[in-house]
Amino acid sequence: MSAASTATTLSVIVPMYNEEEALPALVSRLRPVLDDTRVPYEVLAVDDGSTDRTAELLEKFRTDWPELRIIRLRGNSGHQAALRAGLHSAVGAYVASIDADLQDPPEKIPEMLDLARSENLDIVYGVRSDRSTDTGFKRRTAAAYYWLMRRMVGKQVPAQAGDFRLLSREAVEALKSLPDQHQVYRLLVPWLGFPSGQVTYRRGERVAGETKYPLSKMIRLAVDGITNFSAAPLRLATWLGVISFVTCFVMIAWTLVVFLLGKTVPGWSSLFVAMLFLGGVQLICVGLLGEYIGRIYTAVQRRPTYFIGYDSARDDSARDDAAKGPGPNGN
Numbered sequence: 001m002s003a004a005s006t007a008t009t010l011s012v013i014v015p016m017y018n019e020e021e022a023l024p025a026l027v028s029r030l031r032p033v034l035d036d037t038r039v040p041y042e043v044l045a046v047d048d049g050s051t052d053r054t055a056e057l058l059e060k061f062r063t064d065w066p067e068l069r070i071i072r073l074r075g076n077s078g079h080q081a082a083l084r085a086g087l088h089s090a091v092g093a094y095v096a097s098i099d100a101d102l103q104d105p106p107e108k109i110p111e112m113l114d115l116a117r118s119e120n121l122d123i124v125y126g127v128r129s130d131r132s133t134d135t136g137f138k139r140r141t142a143a144a145y146y147w148l149m150r151r152m153v154g155k156q157v158p159a160q161a162g163d164f165r166l167l168s169r170e171a172v173e174a175l176k177s178l179p180d181q182h183q184v185y186r187l188l189v190p191w192l193g194f195p196s197g198q199v200t201y202r203r204g205e206r207v208a209g210e211t212k213y214p215l216s217k218m219i220r221l222a223v224d225g226i227t228n229f230s231a232a233p234l235r236l237a238t239w240l241g242v243i244s245f246v247t248c249f250v251m252i253a254w255t256l257v258v259f260l261l262g263k264t265v266p267g268w269s270s271l272f273v274a275m276l277f278l279g280g281v282q283l284i285c286v287g288l289l290g291e292y293i294g295r296i297y298t299a300v301q302r303r304p305t306y307f308i309g310y311d312s313a314r315d316d317s318a319r320d321d322a323a324k325g326p327g328p329n330g331n
Contacts, residue, residue: 011092126164
């Protein structure tokens, strides 16, 4: 562990994309909470290629908040990639992550830190015990998502736990050692199997702006989670093939019986239905195989999921060193 990491007790990662409306409220709530912890901390605001005034406002807030560190990605890489950039850049002995919309309360971060230190835990999940502020549709789709993930991936996935969590340095280093590919951290972190605990809270309303996780992105997240962490879809394809074979065998037997009884009637309905059934099963199986082959192709390419364009801690330090010029010995 570096000297920088031992000097900083807590790092808080805040991925954000077009959050200019939520930023003032976020700063006004998050800073007092972290100041009251009385521990050295840093806040990593990871700007995921915002196109509004998010970058401008972050620079403005940083002039009065020295613990605020700005990491700006060169393009919009996605929430999980921004979270990964923060995890790889954080130097704290403990690393928390929270969204900028304040639906997850910053006031729970000190409680997470205290629980991790008192019980020697590597992971503390923020679990939503009350989602009454969400719409009925959102609650039902979220419940279906977590039910599906627990059935496909395993019961180690906490129900109603998103990306609001706290990790120890050991857990962060374990995540950093994994290949750079599209990850779903709400499934990957439980997969580590490290000692963990939970802190429950009531999910609040979004303080401003629009959600960055509409239904289409939630479906994409579910597909990524299933195909990255489970071979169940491939087994589903196998069972569909078995069902298709049995069905065709029964139809062949029935056709032979009817033929022997002399009751065959020329027609196309049974043939048409059988062809549609077999064609549908084959397309489903090919599609499932394609999902996995596509992920193998992406992993083999080893393309980075993000590129950092600016890091205030790194770039400002380099700029200050350049302004000082060479030392008295020319060094």
